[in-house]
Amino acid sequence: MTAGEINYCTSHTLIVITDGQAVWNINGQHVHLAFGHFIAIEENSFVEVLEGGNLDLAGWHIQFHTWSILKAEGTVVKADWHVPLGNTYQIVQLTGGFLTSISDSLNTQQSMGASEQLVEHQAFLYGLLKSLYLKPTSDQHTTEEGILRSIAYMQEHYHETITREELAQIAGVSQWHYSRKFGELCGKPPLDYLANYRIHRAQEELLLTSASSQDIAKKIGFEDVHYFSRRFKQFAGMSPRNYVQHLDKRQVLSISALCAEVLISLGIIPQAVMVTPLLIPQHQQELFEKHGVKQLEVPQYETNIEFIQQEQPEIIMGHFITEDIKKKLRGVAPILTGLTNDVEILLQQFGLWFHRQEEANALQVQMDNKVNAARQQLSSIIESGATVMVLRVEPFGYRYLGGNSSGVSQLLYQRLGLALPESLMAGEGWFNPCTIDQLSAADPAYLFVEKRMMEYFNADENMEKLREGQQWRHLRAVKDGHVFYIDTSLWVDGCGVIGQNIIIDQVVSSLKNH
Structure with a gap:
């Protein structure tokens, strides 16, 4: 779903976010969504995507109707249903255990018969609905609640x-x-x-x-x-x-490893950086250790407010955080968030804020030279129009990297000038839904495959299913030995000043040596 897209819910709708983040307008209310959120929306509602971009949103969309049985008349009539809390929609944060049980259940269903699967689907639906009716527990005393109201x-x-x-x-x-x-x-x-x-x-x-x-x-x-x-x-x-x-003299806490990488490249050493161990690329790990940057380890898509408060930073900066988290952090320090994932824009923005324009320009020249050298090495492939595709294998499906986004998308298709298969050019998102039939139709000359790394979910089964399929074996890239496996932590989360150079080396090595 891309910014500006509007969807009308003609039926009651349940949405489970299994990956990424987004900002939606639901019936006139701005809503920040993130991994693990479960949203129930009443029928005749509208959802407008305000911010999608490269926030990587994925999930399930379930529609349902409610009916009542009139025993006396022996008929079935449509029944009213409303979300237990809220006005026309309700958001619940699912627990890690619940999300893991979903994955386990779906894997188990592969060996079930049709009737058994139907029962499992109904149980899953009622499990989601039940979570809407659980009353939130609170261990806060009345005085503490009053103080929070005053804040x-x-x-x-x-x-x-x-x-x-x-x-x-x-x-x-x-x-x-x-x-x-x-x-x-x-x-x-x-x-x-x-x-x-x-x-x-x-x-x-x-x-x-x-x-x-x-x-x-x-x-x-x-x-x-x-x-x-x-x-x-x-x-x-x-x-x-x-x-x-004198902003460069301030203690900076980065909630983004990419921002911290760019800051260090400019000579600004953050006091701390928030990282997810599963998703931190090796070069960033080594960089933070070399410069003594404290690493605050958190689960994927989570921001630990207590960790940040303990560090007592003078500036907090990073990419996307929800409005609720931002409100809680505003009492800690000034916040500079909503920053881009585009390393070149970050360089110039940080260079301006921290008075490092000269260093930013020098780094930009180095990066341009690296790109130009790579274009020279790949000139025969670029001129031939040979197509290059990045396929993401996820726990519940597949997506492909679009050609008009930021980060590694801009690096591959804009700066290096590689060609995206024509049938995929309509994709406006960072990663766009992709079926096996779409993959077959795209039939790229070169295929980079990312097995999505996530906490709670595993993409191994979908990867195995893909490679065992007949359509996979008929792909030109597979037959020619032009399939290359890439790392989520580097290509998706690590495309900074150093990371971009590593990615370019991988691309050149893969395409030139094959």
Whole structure:
């Protein structure tokens, strides 16, 4: 699903996200979706894709109707159904155990008869529906819930005048009790938290906009620009103007290994980086160890807020995070997220922010030279129009790399000038759904195959099924020995300044030596 696409749900709809992330508009509400989310949507709803791009979304789409049996009349009539919580849609986070059980169940069904499979499908459907009706447990005491309400209020109204009395009323406790409990929970008095929050937002404005200090002061709740400057200096140790000039002296925590790789290439060493051990390529692992960057290990698609808080960073940066996670991190540090996966754009953006334009330009020249040298080596293949395809084998199907996205897509089809099979040119996403028939029709001269690496799911069975099929054996690339197996951690998650050079070497070696 690509940005701008609109889908109408004429039936009740269940969607399970098995890979990636996205931002949708469901009936006028912006919704951030990620791996493990289960979404129930009532009939006659619409879903608009606001952000898909290279966020790698995949999952199951199930439609159903509800009926009632009228025993007296002996008839069946359509019955109303509504999501238990929410208005027209509901989102539930499935547990790792539930996701693993799905994979195990689907693998077991391969040996079942038709009737047994039907029962299993019904059990699976009711298992999903049951998760909608589970009441969330909470171990938070009433006072803590009240403090969290007051924090949410601060984050929504930080640009307005807010008093401790007002916050205590929102929390439902006395001012004295509120201040004491707030300090225990957050480590600082409530008005200090509010001041820090405002300064974090000011730091973001200074980096992301060209607004004056006076305009920024008013925007974040300071009427007096001189008082704002004093508070800013008290908090950041320097004036707003000097803050922008000395960003490279700040402690940076990257929630993206790719961003950390680019920063290190520019001479900016992050204090810490969030990584998923399964998906970190070898060159990044060695790079982080060499420069003493602390690696915060987390499961795939998860952001551990507690880890980040413990590091006490001065800047948090990375790619996509959900709005809910962003809200929780905004009290920790200024956040620069939503950054691209395109290494060239990252180079220039970081070069500008950290005053490393000269280093960024030098690295860009080196990367251009590497690409030009590769084009020379591959000139005969490029000129012949021989097609190159990247096929992803996933636990529940197949996808192919589109020709109009960022990262390795842009490297292969734009910068190196390799040809995508014509039948696949319509794919607008980063990775697009692909059937075995589509693969046969594309029949590429050269085929790179990625066996998707994921936690909770395994693509081995689909890989085996693919290679045992008759259509696979008839592919030109298979018959000519032009099939090459690639690593998710490098090609998908590691295409940085160093990683891109490694990928280019793999492409040249594979195509030239065969």
